[in-house]
Amino acid sequence: MESCNCIEPQWPADELLMKYQYISDFFIALAYFSIPLELIYFVKKSAVFPYRWVLVQFGAFIVLCGATHLINLWTFSMHSRTVAVVMTTSKVLTAVVSCATALMLVHIIPDLLSVKTRELFLKNKAAELDREMGLIRTQEETGRHVRMLTHEIRSTLDRHTILKTTLIELGRTLALEECALWMPTRTGLELQLSYTLRQQNPVGYTVPIQLPVINQVFSSNRAMKISPNCPVARLRPLQGKYMPGEVVAVRVPLLHLSNFQINDWPELSTKRYALMVLMLPSDSARQWHVHELELVEVVADQVAVALSHAAILEESMRARDLLMEQNIALDLARREAETAIRARNDFLAVMNHEMRTPMHAIIALSSLLQETELTPEQRLMVETILKSSNLLATLVNDVLDLSRLEDGSLQLELGTCNLHAVFREVLNLIKPIASVKKLMITLNLAPDLPEYAVGDEKRLMQTLLNVVGNAVKFSKEGSVSITAFVAKSESLRDSRAPDFFPVPSENHFYLRVQVKDSGAGINPQDVPKLFTKFAQNQTLATRNSGGSGLGLAICKRFVNLMEGHIWLESEGLGKGCTAIFIVKLGIPEHSNESKLAFGQKMSGHGQTNFPGLRVLVMDDNSVSRSVTKGLLVHLGCDVMTVSSSEECLRVISQEHQVIFMDVCMLGIDGYDVAVHIHEKFTRRHERPLIVALTGNTDKVTKENFMKVGMDGVILKPVSLEKMRSVLSDLLEHRILFEAM
């Protein structure tokens, strides 16, 4: 053989292997050609594929690989040079493309992978949104339910309807097996089953309110799950072996009217709660969802508001009924009162006369009896009778008058009255009581006081008597002094009487009377109470004094009727008291005056003159003796003077009516004389009145004088006025103990 340019294939030993390689190549080429076709087909189908260029590359790579393998088929046998060249070209191309593709894939594969993760993420997001959507939907539904429930509840103001409706609607909305409301009992110690959904008439179960589970529910405004076994939840007998449904309890605040302030929602610090218990159907495996719990809470609040509205309405209805009842009762009471007043007036009109007549008889006859000859014992008895009957008369008069004063039916009976006589009579009346108590009464009437005035004499006397009587009543010892004068305009206005506006005029004058006593005094705080009816000032001194406490009230009314003012002044307890009143009196017409002018000289001021009064003056000091004599002579007396006690005893006789003894003389001459005079003249009306003139102001002296039976004591120096009033008092009352 020769060597040729042909490439000899390696056939003989490996013919089988060759055959297999040949077949594999063929199939590989086939596959390689079909893969791009498939790719193209599917890419065409998909709308979005961002990597066309990569596909083309990949396709080229595969095609070339296939071509390479196909051409490889021809190289198994004898092939020409062309085939070899073609083979090499395709191999080179394939190498280039595959390298390019490999490089390209490095970029692409991470992208492809990330697409996958993004897809996963989006899927999760979608699931989440789905869930939330579901939630919102349920909430919206809940809201709808609540609105509807609220509307139902608030459309009624009846408590029962509200509660019943609540339970029904809740039961329907939440598909409950049982719903119950426990209300606190009146005592607040227990909860009572008041309303249930299924049972028509709940038996009155009660549970104590202090259970821990109940406390837990009450302590928060959330709806809480509670155990189905607790007492409040055990409403239905357990049926079968199934699990009871879950139970939720929520508190319902019960608000009171008093919790509501304006512009301020009441605090939920109220202690009273009702308990609402809701039970899911048993063996339904249903659970309480959050939105359901919220619904329950909202409903509970709404129920609270609705209940309080209902409560307010009930309250106002009740109040209105109460008012109507009261109205009727008041009307009835008024009519009864009117009837009573009428009856009383009738009674008074009759009793007025009947009661007073016997009283007057008693008083008058007792006074007369007093003037007759009596033993000291008898005199004491008569004086007591007189005192008691005076008090009784005063009481009767007080009560009768006050009732008339109250009605406003009292009118003053104006008339011309003798002022001096009024004062004297008051003094006469008070004298027995005063002398029993050994009180000294003095009366000072001002010189310019008109003798006659126009006014209600009886009422004026009554007022005066009451005031003086009080002064005597409340003084255990000491003195009472009565002063009366015409009030001048400056003294009319008193700071204590700001609403008293006296208007002096030509026809009227204001009489001012001051009664000062040395008694127990009054606490300044008690002064306003004194003029109220039946108010008594309870001190030891007064407890035995009797009296009804009406006196000052009546006086005040009388004084007011007389357009005046009355008040009391006291510096305090134990410091005595001064009662002052001012009344308006009319000035009598001139014709009256002239008629009485003659009488005035004789009987005004008590007495201006004591004509012919026989007086004995005993004084060892010539100067003072002549002064005293001069005084008495000026007053019209018939005066005899002696300068010693022996001379006095020698000279004294029945003719002398008064003896003025100057007891400044040292020694007990004065006392001796008095004693002697008493011995000499046993009968009271024969004995001259003994008056001591002294400069001594101590109590012991005064007591001594009274002990030896002196009728009066005057403090030196004696003015004309004093002598005048002393004499007139003396002669009127036969007693005079001047304030010391």
Added chain:
Amino acid sequence: MDTVTQLQRQLVDYTNSLFLEGFLNEQFNQLQQLQDESNPDFVVEVVSLFFQDSERLLNELAKILEQKNIDFKKVDAHVHQLKGSSSSIGAQRVQRVCIAFRNSCEEKNIEGCQKCLQHVKYEYTHVKNKLETLFKLEQQVLAAGGTIPMY
């Protein structure tokens, strides 16, 4: 008429001065009130009585206080009298000294008593002069045809 008014004014001024200076007090007014038509010279009479009485008492007092053993009781009695008289006519200063005099008597203070006696004499003389002048003025007014004004 002018002289009368003048004299009256003089009288009033003088009387007022006596009151202001404390020689006389309210009691003197009382005396004057007691003087009227039936008793026209009451004041003069009483005052003259006072002068007599006082002079007698003062002499007595001087005598007693000169003695060795002074009887204070008697002194007291006399001073008491003098006090009474002076207070009756309203001779205020004399009366006051008498009160002090009595205190000295109680204390049995010889020197005090003597001092008081001097004082009393002095005051008495003083008031005597004053009153005499007063009466002279009154006489002048009356002589001139006027009346004694009421105070």
